[in-house]
Amino acid sequence: MDSVGFDADSAAGQAMTSVKIVVGGGFGAGKTTFVGSVSEIKPLTTEALVTEASEGIDDLEATPDKQTTTVAMDFGRVSLDRDLVLYLFGTPGQERFWFMWDDLVRGAIGAVVLTDTRRLADSFAPIDFFEDRGLPYVVSLNCFDGKHTHAIDEVREALAVPETVPILRCDARDRDSVKRTLITMVEYAMEQWVAFHGAEVS
């Protein structure tokens, strides 16, 4: 935890702390629904202009008439305590907007990879990205229509996810189910932190 800029404690009003969890997954995996199930605000969409973030990365020369492209990220807010707020950010769906993901994962507690078992391949990219950045993640199988079409072991093998990474089922429309997923995510992030830094510090 680190303070940025001004010392909030010295000013009038409550000093707040914010944390975030990233929700990744393919297009249509239910990210916005997932966020909306626990968010106290209707999920909002924030936009960044590609020109501001992707200069030299996105080739806009092919479409000279199109001056800007917007990258949309859905997010929600959950107040956990009087002075503690959790933000949930859905990753931009299109893979070519990965440059935005760096900003997203920086400082995040961890990530949930929301997976539609009918389209497992959509989860490869987010899993690769989170592993590459060393961000703890859990895989959450969004059960559309309550159908469990794949066994967890099969999914683990198909996704080539290590044994240690939790894979659980959830219904993105169900608040308790989403809550359970987030709890598992944070517990796992804490285990990983302790494993990496040693238990004596806790």
Place this chain on the structure above:
Amino acid sequence: MSAEDGFADVLNGLTLRGRGKRKMITSPLAEDPVELAWTSPCSAPVVTATDEDPADAAIVRPYAWTAGRTKSTMDLPLETMVSTSEHGENLDALTRTEHRCVAELCVEPTSVAEVATLLSVPLGVAKVLLGDMAKAGLVIVHKTATGGDNTAHLMLMERVLSGLRRL
């Protein structure tokens, strides 16, 4: 709605509300943007719509508010909360329209992402504005988890876990 449309609407909406007591912006949409655009006292440069936006009476280029700057002077993660300082609460002392918009919005602690969304500006614009205002002491920047190696991060995760279980 594109970012630029939204931006003009915000300005117009503020003009509308500027005549009465200022309240937190709940909707960036103005009832009559055409008329208000020409009575606007705001200092941000307004340009008339060009062929690409025939439906709009007036638009403001998003980066007009930042004088073309795209990088904030401060490191402001998306989830960082900001709130209006005592200094910033004195709206009459704020000479720039965009600073007033932010000061009104951040009476309650609000994240950088929310500021951008509620003002209908791209994230980059919101970051530049908030960086400027923090430097000027108009807003307070709250703490954000940085995923550090110190035990404070573990304790913070513990608090998040307790909070989630209480939900």
